[in-house]
Amino acid sequence: MYLDKQMKVIYGMIATGVVVLLLVTGSLAYHFGKQTAPKATSQVTNQTKKELLKPAEVKTFLKAYTTKKKDGDNRRDYRPYMTPEMYQEEVAKEKEPDRKQFGAFMVDYKYQGSDIYLNPDKPEVLVKVDYTLTYLRKPDQYEDAQKGIKNTLQLKLTYTKKGNSYLIDRMEPVILDDVTTQSNQETPEIARMP
Known part of the structure; x- marks a missing residue:
């Protein structure tokens, strides 16, 4: 019984660690993806505006x-x-x-x-x-x-x-x-x- 409680705690800790790891990884990916996307878009827009004849x-x-x-x-x-x-x-x-x-x-x-x-x-x-x-x-x-x-x-x-x-x-x-x-x-x- 003692081993069952320890296994449940270990599995719980592993599951919590995996969830926390996924959340951290997801938020970092979202944060860095969000920062680079608008910069690339604005650079393309600015280059296009500069290159066109007016x-x-x-x-x-x-x-x-x-x-x-x-x-x-x-x-x-x-x-x-x-x-x-x-x-x-x-x-x-x-x-x-x-x-x-x-x-x-x-x-x-x-x-x-x-x-x-x-x-x-x-x-x-x-x-x-x-x-x-x-x-x-x-x-x-x-x-x-x-x-x-x-x-x-x-x-x-x-x-x-x-x-x-x-x-x-x-x-x-x-x-x-x-x-x-x-x-x-x-x-x-x-x-x-x-």
Whole structure:
């Protein structure tokens, strides 16, 4: 009988020890799991936020790019948004003979608004920029000038990451079709499979 009481006490102590050990292990696992999970999530969220292109940054570039007195006057304004190679390419375009000839007649470019479409998978942006300009009949003579002529510029901007910021590495003209125009057209009926 004495042995039975001792065995019960021993079994009770072992059972209590196992329960206490499980509780301690479970609470430690919960505590450390809880601490590391939010940190990992917040780090991913912060990295994602840092790496995305922001529409406000694209809009700031578009304003700098399309607002100018005449061709070349705004180079210092848009230069910080481009890679050195893209900037040199843009300066070379401004110096082309045809552009110089017509540039003397087109002045007072002013940004009016833009539609910005960000690619969520790549650092690419499609933009549609509305701006106005003044057309001179003779260079440097504002008499009889046509003011407020509306124009639209449609571009694909490809960015590259340099340090902590994104810079435009390539600018290509594109044609953005209006989806509502296409959806109003009749669509052919699709034949059903037998």
